[in-house]
Structure formats: structure tokens, C-alpha cells
Amino acid sequence: MKYVIVLGDGMADEPLEELGGKTPLAYAHTPYMDELAKMSEIGLAKTVPDGMKPGSDTANLSVIGYDPKENYTGRSPLEALSIGVDMKPTDIALRCNIVTLSEEDTSYENRTIIDHSSSEITTEDAAVLLEAVKKALETDIYKYYLGTSYRHLTIWDKGEVVELTPPHDILGRVIKDYLPEEKELREMMEKSFEVLNNHPLNIERAKKGLHKANSIWFWGAGTRPKLAAFEDKFGKKGSMISAVDLLKGIAVGARMKVVEVEGADGTLHTNYEGKAMAAVKELTENNQDFVYIHIEAPDEMGHQGSTVNKIKAIEYIDKRVIGVVKEQLHKQGVDYRMLIMPDHPTPIHLRTHTGNPVPFMLYDSTKKLENSWEYTEEAALKSGNLVKNGYEMILKLFEK
Known part of the structure; x- marks a missing residue:
């Protein structure tokens, strides 16, 4: 059978x-x-x-x-296994989505989340944008890893499991009340918008009628699974x-x-x-x-x-x-x-x-x-x- x-x-x-x-x-x-x-x-x-x-x-x-x-x-540690990231016992894994936020002339926290998948972005496009994020934000404490489509991974050395909101739960809402309380996570998300919103690839995506993949979004924190x-x-x-x-x-x-x-x-x-x-x-x-x-x-x-x-x-x-x-x-x-x-x-x-x-x-x-x-x-x-x-x-x- x-x-x-x-x-x-x-x-x-x-x-x-x-x-x-x-x-x-x-x-x-x-x-x-x-x-x-x-x-x-x-x-x-x-x-x-x-x-x-x-x-x-x-x-x-x-x-x-x-x-x-x-x-x-946690969700992200399971994804880390798939990507091939060997987590240390002290590592925290975070899902790092590439999402679409509104572009009106306002502060980051007052933007609205439009699309959790950035028009179902291809892995090839995501790789280009995540590389730009890595160059701007990666440190010995925060490492970025490419996944599939809009779904990527961040490993936080000696981090902690913090409460984070899945982006697909708040589509159409202003993000202010759903941003991480942890200062560095929040700052990386905000800086990623500055890196990505006018990236040449996103300009081309917008011309094709696709949503810009203009911000990272952290969620799904967790420890190494057993x-x-x-x-x-x-x-x-x-x-x-x-x-x-x-x-x-x-x-x-x-x-x-x-x-x-x-x-x-x-x-x-x-x-x-x-x-x-x-x-x-x-x-x-x-x-x-x-x-x-x-x-x-x-x-x-x-x-x-x-x-x-x-x-x-x-x-x-x-x-x-x-x-x-x-x-x-x-x-x-x-x-x-x-x-x-x-x-x-x-x-x-x-x-x-x-x-x-x-x-x-x-x-x-x-x-x-x-x-x-x-x-x-x-x-x-x-x-x-x-x-x-x-x-x-x-x-x-x-x-x-």
C-alpha cells in the first residue's frame, strides 16, 4: 500500500x-x-x-x-533548514518578506501595506533586491539569506523571540501599530524602503504594472527546531x-x-x-x-x-x-x-x-x-x- x-x-x-x-x-x-x-x-x-x-x-x-x-x-527556523542555514543554539531566525508599501509622501510608519508578495515576485528579481539590502544592512549580528519568491530569511545572532505580525494579516492597513518594538529590526525595515523603493529594478517593475518590492518585513521569529x-x-x-x-x-x-x-x-x-x-x-x-x-x-x-x-x-x-x-x-x-x-x-x-x-x-x-x-x-x-x-x-x- x-x-x-x-x-x-x-x-x-x-x-x-x-x-x-x-x-x-x-x-x-x-x-x-x-x-x-x-x-x-x-x-x-x-x-x-x-x-x-x-x-x-x-x-x-x-x-x-x-x-x-x-x-x-517558530516558522522561520523551519525555513532555515530548507535554505541550508545551520542555526546555532543562540540564533533566532526571522522570516524576511519583501513586501509592497504605499509610496505617498509620509513617514515610514504611516505607510500602508498593499501586497505581502510584491506581485508574486520572482526569485530572480528578489535576489537582486535582497543583495541590495544585504549590502546596506548586513552585519555580524544580522545575516540575510535568499529563499524563494518573496520569502527570505534573516538570522539574528544571540537574538530573542519577539512578537511580530505576519504581513498577510494586515493587508490594506497602516503599518504603524504593527512594526517591531525592537529598535534595530524596525530601523532595518525603514532603511530597506530607502534602499528599495527607487531601485532600478523596482522602477522597471512599476513600468510593467507590477507592485514595487520596496520594503523588507520581519516576522515568524523562532529557535532551532527539533x-x-x-x-x-x-x-x-x-x-x-x-x-x-x-x-x-x-x-x-x-x-x-x-x-x-x-x-x-x-x-x-x-x-x-x-x-x-x-x-x-x-x-x-x-x-x-x-x-x-x-x-x-x-x-x-x-x-x-x-x-x-x-x-x-x-x-x-x-x-x-x-x-x-x-x-x-x-x-x-x-x-x-x-x-x-x-x-x-x-x-x-x-x-x-x-x-x-x-x-x-x-x-x-x-x-x-x-x-x-x-x-x-x-x-x-x-x-x-x-x-x-x-x-x-x-x-x-x-x-x-
């Missing part, structure tokens, strides 16, 4: 008037999920423990089988397929295999088929027991407040990931169990995460269940099937 998780980041949502009271998941044309739902267990899973922030870090740790309350030490090896914990050899450093970092920490896919970039236009075929190869040719396919696009579209593109992302996942995996494994005569779910909701009207339980669908190719379920938030709620500890979902998948 082989095992698959297809994780549509932020895929769950709330009913929208513009969709006739349906959620994007319910509204989307998803023939593969519709077919599998009628042969699957449907329910809700609480992936974010009470008292913890609803982030992709805590939620994905849950889905992959690690209790966040016991294993979470995760038990996935194979030791569950007795399965696992592979991670994701474009996002956070997920790859979780995999590195759990000693899972990280599979790189060309063209996988964490955007709406990622290489969906490439991810699906890489998963099939891991299971059928590379003798892996389990593969985790993470797709970031629904979350990004939720943050952007784009209903049309969130629907499109869900439809791409259905046809170009779930459909491909299903058909390829069936064609090769492989018995498998597939869990389809989000990590957390990213409601369009909020443009950020919530900690509400998420719908899951668990399919087993060897069992011929027949029911009338659909894979929607409403159906999952009506099922009455609630997994209160999200980190136990992997045990359901593995039938333990």
Missing part, C-alpha cells in the same frame, strides 16, 4: 454571496474530487490547536503528524514535494526526502503536472511509502482576495494533480490511500488565515465505499465526523 497527501494550502473558505452562497471549493468544477468523494470518508479536522496562531507552519506540522504544541519553535525522524515515528519512508521553504524545511527537520520539481514556484502558475508525476515516481520507482504534495496557490489567491483565481487554483489541483496521480497509480496497478485536505482556511473576505476545522477526504483504492458525499466544507460539517487533533490525521491515513 502506498500513501499520498494532497494538501491545497488555504483551500477551505466561507460561503460567498457572489458564488450564490457557495464556497470556492463547492463552486469549483472538480470532477476527480467529486468522483472520489462518493467512495471516501469525509469529515473535518482541527489542524490548529486552541491558543496557537493559524499559520501554515502549525497547520502543516499537524497534517504531517507532529503535534504543534510539542514541536513548534523534530523526530518521520520514518522512526511512523515506519514509512516519506517524500515532500513543495515549492515553499517552510514545507521543505519541515521535511528536512523530519529527515524526509525533499523532491525538487522544475517550474514549481508556489504561484497560481506552478508546475502542477510536474509535482504529480514526481509523486508517482517517488511511489513507483523510488520505493517511497508516502508522499506529501503541497500546493500553495489557493492560499496565495485567498491572500490576494481573488475569488476567480482561487477557484482556478482548486480546479488545477483537481485536474492536474489529483487526476494525474489517480490515473497514473491506477494505470500501474498500485494500491494506495489518498488524503485530500487544506491545512487551514484562507477566506477571501478576510484575506488571511483562520483556525477553523478544515474538510478532509480519505480515499482507499482497495475499498469500494458508496455514499452520496460531496467534498465541500458543508458536507464535511454535516458528516459529523470530526478529528479533534489534526496530527492524528496521518494515523488515519496509515490505518494505525
